Amino acid sequence: MKFKELPPVKEQIRKCVRCGRCRTVCPVFAEVKNETVAPRGHVFMVQMLRDGVVKPDSKVYEHLSKCLLCETCSTFCPSGIDIHELNAAARSFITENQSNPGKRLVFDTLWTSPKLLRASTAFMWSANVTGLMKLARALHLTKVLPGDLPKAEQILDRVPFRSARDQLHETIPAQGKKKLRVAYFLGCATNLLHPEVALATVKVLTQSGCEVVIPRDLKCCGLPHIANGKLGTARSLLLHNFELLSRAKVDYIVTDCASCSSALSDKNVRFVLGQEEIDANLALTAGKVVDLTAFLVNVLDIGPGNLVKRSEHRLTYHDPCHLAKAQNIRKEPRELLRLVPGVELVEMAEPDRCCGGSGTFALTHYDMSMKILDKKMSAIRNTGCDTVATCCPSCSMQLAYGFRRSRVNGKVVHPVELLAQALP
Amino acid sequence: MDKRVLKQEMLKILQPEQVLADDLDLMYYSYDSSFLTKLERVYPDIVVLPRATEQVQRIVRFAYENNIPVTPRGAGTGETGGAVAFNGGIVIDLSTWDEIVEVDVSNMQVVVRPGVIHADLNNHLAKFNLFFPPDPGSSLMCTIGGMVANNASGLRAVKYGCTEQYVLGLEVVLPNGEVITTGGIRSKAIKNVSGLNLTKLMVGSEGVLGIITKIRLRCWPKPKARGIAMAVFSKLDDAPATVLEVYQAGILPSGIEILDKSAIKAVNQFKPEIGLPEDAEAILLFEVDGNAPSVEWEGTNIVEIAKRRATKVEWATDPQRMASLWEGRSVTATAAARVRPDGSRVFAGEDISVPLSRVAEALRAIRSLGEKYGIPVVNYGHIGDGNVHTAPVIDPENPAEAEKANQLVHEIHLLAIELEGSTTGEHGVGAVRRQYAELEHGEALKVMRLIKNAVDPKGIMNPGKLI
Ligand SMILES: Cc1cc2nc3c(=O)[nH]c(=O)nc-3n(C[C@H](O)[C@H](O)[C@H](O)COP(=O)(O)OP(=O)(O)OC[C@H]3O[C@@H](n4cnc5c(N)ncnc54)[C@H](O)[C@@H]3O)c2cc1C
Ligand code: SF4
Ligand code: SF4
DSSP: OOGGGSHIIIIIGGGOOOOOGGGGTOHHHHHHOSGGGSHHHHHHHHHHHHTTSSOSSHHHHHHHTSOOOOOHHHHHOTTOOOHHHHHHHHHHHHHHTSOOHHHIIIIIIGGGOHHHHHHHHHHHHHHHHHOHHHHHHHTTHHHHSTTTHHHHGGGOOOOOSSOHHHHSOSEEOOSSSOOEEEEEOOOHHHHHHOHHHHHHHHHHHHHTTEEEEOOTTOOOOSHHHHHTTOHHHHHHHHHHHHHHHHHTOOSEEEESOHHHHHHTSHHHHHHHHOGGGOOHHHHHHHTTEEEHHHIIIIISOOOSTTOOOOOOEEEEEOOOHHHHHHHOOOHHHHHHHHHSTTEEEOOOSSTTSOOSOTTTHHHHSHHHHHHHHHHHHHHHHTTTOSEEEOSOHHHHHHHHHHHHHTTOOOEEEOHHHHHHHHOO | OOHHHHHHHHHHHSOGGGEEOSHHHHHTTSOOSOSHHHHOOOOOSEEEOOOSHHHHHHHHHHHHHTTOOEEEESSSOOSSSTTSOTTOSEEEEOTTOOOEEEEETTTTEEEEOTTOBHHHHHHHHHTTTEEOOOOOTTTTTOBHHHHHHHTOOOTTHHHHOOGGGGEEEEEEEOTTSOEEETTOSSOOOSSOOOSSOHHHHHTTOTTSSOEEEEEEEEOEEOOSEEEEEEEEESSTTHHHHHHHHHHHTTOOOSEEEEEEHHHHHHHHHHOGGGOOOTTOSEEEEEEEEESHHHHHHHHHHHHHHHHTTOSEEEEEOOHHHHHHHHHHHHHHHHHGGGGSTTOEEOOSSOOEEOOGGGHHHHHHHHHHHHHHHTOOEEEEEEGGGTEEEEEEEEOTTOHHHHHHHHHHHHHHHHHHHHTTOBSOSSSOOTTTSGGGHHHHHTTHHHHHHHHHHHHOTTOOBSTTSOO
């Protein structure tokens, strides 16, 4: 669809009264403190782009990219503007008008093919020794993610040798009586960087009576593409994934990754595909998507029943933006944590304040990302906990780096890992 | 002056991150919350973000010597184009200078730099059981400097008045670069009638007389108890009548706010959890504060009085319920946009103030003006002191509608003057209400201009605003 015809662009820009309320919650604005990064400023600049007052060039892109797409402003705007959608749409409009071969390679070729992505992480595994820079250069990543990459390479932790997909069958039977058939949307980051989370998810689901299907040809959820000005690619990824998921004939589609569940959510599907591309079948499939935490609490209604193994954890919980703001899922992960015998949950100040990771943002805007991370780490420090639970691999990576950076021996876990440990 | 030279000069005074000179960066400074700046776009030549009096002084002195217009700016939440550089030149964005210099607990005072956000100040003062009472709907975002420059008030003006009542002294950089301290250079006195009252002159001067760089505010002890009564009316006229009866009963609430039918709908759409009653023509929110027994007594009496006309009255003392009712009211200004899916409220003609005895008349007249132009007008605001906010909701990108809205607000402004009120109760004059200055002030406007010329002979300080 044409940029100007996109619903948020067409209908929402005019609703901005420029009251500035959104300035007060934006984590980037809190660091930079001038209007050029205010959410209100982004709405204004998208309007300028729409009206042809500014050209769709890299300078405008650079301005708009100083945004985490964390959605905090969108939930806070009384006019009801999806500020992050406007921003994402504008990034795509600019990218379409520019040629950037590096970006095409990464987002259109590499990140649309699970195999290639897998191969490059295998390469990254060895690159942990030789340096990510070398890999980045080899992939022309430096051209896509300019400037901050040399510093940003530190964020990436050791890449596990075996991905989750390597360790899991396509269909895993339910243990005991089968209650539901569930598709597990195994996201790229969980698959490649946190296979232990995927294993825990499968264990918890199957032990709760779910037959789990992991369709082999699932591709990326498209969120990195949305953030990097590749709405078109995100669109084809979504269509591809929903096609596969629809064929899987499942009762529910769950994912343990907040970014994936938000990307597959009804709201985002409407944004990416537009109303007219959503037929009844697709709507039906999209309606089955639910974040793992909400699924366990609201659908399976899991109780303390089998959670028998006790292990002492004093921990705090970080709300991923894509869960708390994008989907208003806040109480479910906490409920799960409280179910685990031996867990003491200590709330940090502003648990839903963005950690600054936001997928590729930490790579493209390293210094700003670190300032935002520092605030988060100090909130964590004030709880006295050295374990943080969260439900998003991007947050996990960022927070783990936060611990390393401040030389604290801390740990980041997904609530489902603790649940799995408590199971017999 | 050549923009590159201007930038070089500013870089002699400031760090690179305190100077914005790229064309693209400057565009973001073309607006505040006013409808005017949505319709017209003008850019400054440079934006500077100083964080020291000496920096401001050097910037202003340079501007004075070179005849460059200077526009002070806080958070840009003003509705009058006041912070926008219609004549180009330098915008001094003071919002990053947000230091709370000193809380003087024993004298119940606080000294701040201009960029401190109102809500942040009160959060900080709460630790000392103090508060700065004026409570604008923009509390979360506006700066104290902007509040002083606009003499802002808000939801608690009924009992606590406006910003001016709390300003004990100011540090001001005058248009020629000189720095003065008003209210006595050493004075921390609460009462002070020595000399001409330059503090009062500066408060509400909308940046045309100088840049405010330091503010000494008087604080009040934070009340221990609070309650909110919500009264629901099926007839609009019953709301102002009830307000008068509450006063006549000898009760002075800390705030009395009105939301009309469409305002209620708008708030409910944004925050359904607040659950305002939708079957009403209007609701009133009475806030009372003080010690627990007096709050209870006042609350009970307000409820009794309101019941005479209201269809329903709720009395809330639960902090969460109070916070959500109060939040409901403070988001109305923006949420008003929700009453029309493809529309937006515009900040134009939004701030009239009329005598208490004529509020009902004003509300009726505004309603029929809206009908005359075929524009929905959301009414809400500080009815307790006759300050009604009227929000026309239009498609601002439709030129014909914009034109009609401008005619409508012109009539609203004239109405206010006719009803023996004012075109603006708190938002100020700026660029948008200057045309009414003569009508409102007559000969006094000449004296205002004399003062302006004496302080700013070159006319560089926020030109095109106020007078
Ligand atoms: C949603 C909403 C609700 C509002 N509710 C209220 C309300 O209830 N009550 C109320 O009174 N107002 C209200 N306002 C209006 C506005 O928020 C106030 O006028 C506020 O005081 C402006 O502060 P600011 O920091 O945004 O100033 P700006 O808009 O940046 O500037 C306002 C004026 O002050 C001048 N100025 C700013 N800082 C300085 C300085 N340091 N020295 C000299 N001049 C300076 C500017 O030149 C300009 O003329 C509301 C606005 C919005 C958007
Ligand atoms: S809160 Fe919404 S209406 Fe207000 S300035 Fe931000 S985007 Fe615009
Ligand atoms: S999405 Fe997040 S980072 Fe982006 S403008 Fe909104 S609040 Fe700021």
